[in-house]
Amino acid sequence: xxxxxxxxxxxxxxxxxxxxxxxxxxxxxxxxxxxxxxxxxxxxxxxxxxxxxxxxxxxxxxxxxxxxxxxxxxxxxxxxxxxxxxxxxxxxxxxxxxxxxxxxxxxxxxxxxxxxxxxxxxxxxxxxxxxxxxxxxxxxxxxxxxxxxxxxxxxxxxxxxxxxxxxxxxxxxxxxxxxxxxxxxxxxxxxxxxxxxxxxxxxxxxxxxxxxxxxxxxxxxxxxxxxxxxxxxxxxxxxxxxxxxxxxxxxxxxxxxxxxxxxxxxxxxxxxxxxxxxxxxxxxxxxxxxxxxxxxxxxxxxxxxxxxxxxxxxxxxxxxxxxxxxxxxxxxxxxxxxxxxxxxxxxxxxxxxxxxx
Numbered sequence: 266x267x268x269x270x271x272x273x274x275x276x277x278x279x280x281x282x283x284x285x286x287x288x289x290x291x292x293x294x295x296x297x298x299x300x301x302x303x304x305x306x307x308x309x310x311x312x313x314x315x316x317x318x319x320x321x322x323x324x325x326x327x328x329x330x331x332x333x334x335x336x337x338x339x340x341x342x343x344x345x346x347x348x349x350x351x352x353x354x355x356x357x358x359x360x361x362x363x364x365x366x367x368x369x370x371x372x373x374x375x376x377x378x379x380x381x382x383x384x385x386x387x388x389x390x391x392x393x394x395x396x397x398x399x400x401x402x403x404x405x406x407x408x409x410x411x412x413x414x415x416x417x418x419x420x421x422x423x424x425x426x427x428x429x430x431x432x433x434x435x436x437x438x439x440x441x442x443x444x445x446x447x448x449x450x451x452x453x454x455x456x457x458x459x460x461x462x463x464x465x466x467x468x469x470x471x472x473x474x475x476x477x478x479x480x481x482x483x484x485x486x487x488x489x490x491x492x493x494x495x496x497x498x499x500x501x502x503x504x505x506x507x508x509x510x511x512x513x514x515x516x517x518x519x520x521x522x523x524x525x526x527x528x529x530x531x532x533x534x535x536x537x538x539x540x541x542x543x544x545x546x547x548x549x550x551x552x553x554x555x556x557x558x559x560x561x562x563x564x565x566x567x568x569x570x571x572x573x574x575x576x577x578x579x580x581x582x583x584x585x586x587x588x589x590x591x592x593x594x595x596x597x598x599x600x601x602x603x604x605x606x607x608x609x610x611x612x613x614x615x616x617x618x619x620x621x622x
Contacts, residue, residue: 266291266292266295266296266384266406266408267408268407269282269288269291269405269406270403270404270405270406271284271285271288272401272403273285273390273399273400273401273404274399274401274500274599275599276401282406283500284397284398284399285386285396285397285398285402285404286318286397286499286502288386288388288404289318289319289375289386289397290318291406292375292376292377292384292386293319293322293377296384297326297377297379299325299326300328300329301331301379302331302377302378302379302380303331303332303334303377303379304323304326304331304332304333304334304376305333305335305375305378305419305423306333306334306335306336306337306375306392307335307336307370307372307373307374307423308335308336308337308338308346308372308391308392308396309337309338309369309373309391310337310338310345310392311337311345311346311347311350311391311392312346312349312392312393312394312452312507313347313349313350313353313452313508313509314502314505315350315392315393315397315502316354316392317520317543318397318502318547320354320356320357320518320520321357321518323357323358323359324357324358327357327359328358332360333354333357333358333360334359334423335359335361335362336370336426336427337350337362337363337364337370338363338364338365338369338370338371339365339434339448339449340365340369340448341365341447343369344450345369345449346448346449346450347449347450347451347452347507348436348440348446348451348452349451349453349507349509350392351363351446351449352438352440355437355438356438360435361435362427362434363433363436363448363449364429364430364434365432365448366429366430366431370426373388373389373391373392373396374386374422376412377419378419382409383409383412383417383418383419384406384407384412385406385407385412386404386405386407387404387405387407388405389402389403390402390403390404393503394502394503395502399502399503399504399610400503434448454506454575455576456525456575456576457576457577458574459574459575460572460574460575465573465612465613466504466571466610466611466613467569467571467610467611467612467613467616468501468569468570468571468572468610469569469593469594469608469609469611470495470497470567470570471566471567471597471605471606471607471608472495472562472564472565472566473496473564473604473606476495476496476564476568477562477563477564479493479556479557480557480559480561481560481562481563482557482558489557492550492552492554493552493553493554493557494551494552494553495553495568495570496549496550496606497549497550497551497601497608498549498599498601498608499541499546499547499548499549500599501549502541504572504610505524505549506522506575506576507522508521508522508539508540508541509522510522510523516544517542517543517544517545518543518544519540519541519542519543519544519545520540520541521538521539521541523536523537523538523576524536524538524539524576524577524578525576525577526555526578526579527577527579528555528556528580529579529580529581530561530582531555531556531559533555535554535555537551537552537553537554538551539551539552540552553580562584563584563585566582566583566584567583567587567590567593567594568581568582568583569582569583569620571613571616581620589619589620592619593611593619596609
């Protein structure tokens with residue numbers, strides 16, 4: 266493993282990573298032997314979607330004899346770390362430590378230690394969906410050689426973090442009403458609950474053949490078989506509510522949530538499932554069954570997915586011939602895969618002004 270500097274999302278990197286998740290994958294997945302050594306997480310804030318990419322990997326590591334230690338900030342008055350994250354980590358066998366300080370824990374460090382090597386990531390990104398994927402965050406990933414050169418030791422650092430608080434709390438399962446759990450907030454919100462201003466955004470998606478083949482099929486045609494969905498970026502952790510529904514079918518792990526979608530072009534509302542393929546392609550899929558056979562969208566059209574409330578979204582299709590297409594396409598600055606598919610985000614107030622709602 267080599268040293269790397271990153272400015273996410275996909276803004277600047279010395280060795281090709283796009284997000285903090287990419288750096289964590291290199292350190293926690295690519296560069297370790299499952300069951301050997303200890304994975305470390307230290308973050309002031311944390312939520313469930315921060316861990317979705319790693320829960321199953323963590324469990325495999327622990328089941329094979331490895332260890333994972335985590336430390337998060339806790340508070341009875343601020344939303345620092347969610348109980349859903351703590352529950353997910355505990356179910357994976359992770360040791361969860363919560364510190365409660367007047368001056369909050371603000372450090373963010375991640376890494377690994379075994380008998381033969383260490384690695385370290387120092388970053389501004391919290392262990393949350395936005396912090397690991399779409400917030401503008403800096404991260405420096407250090408190799409074993411660099412970590413040893415500066416004299417860093419994970420055991421000593423983690424112990425120092427624990428000593429930073431007069432009290433350290435260790436929640437245990439099941440989720441309860443003890444002081445350990447009261448320091449954590451419940452991140453599950455109602456469908457129509459409001460979201461913070463920074464979450465009121467629209468995802469713009471340049472549609473591919475895979476997105477539109479079933480839309481343009483006719484009943485009975487083989488091209489219309491299978492599930493109708495939009496294939497989204499693997500960095501969409503911050504765009505959806507907590508993905509707390511694990512898969513109940515098949516052997517590959519997935520995590521899902523249910524949202525309400527208003528198809529503006531169809532004047533139709535229905536529930537849809539958002540799924541993160543944790544054990545397959547590591548991407549998000551948004552079920553859009555209402556569009557099957559509708560012939561509303563073609564390849565290279567733009568789908569605008571607008572988050573209006575916590576779990577209420579609107580979908581609009583903008584054809585290549587639309588008067589808004591050129592303006593919206595300027596926000597398609599990120600690539601998905603290697604086939605030219607692109608996506609981007611636009612604040613809802615700007616989006617609404619563009620389409621003159």
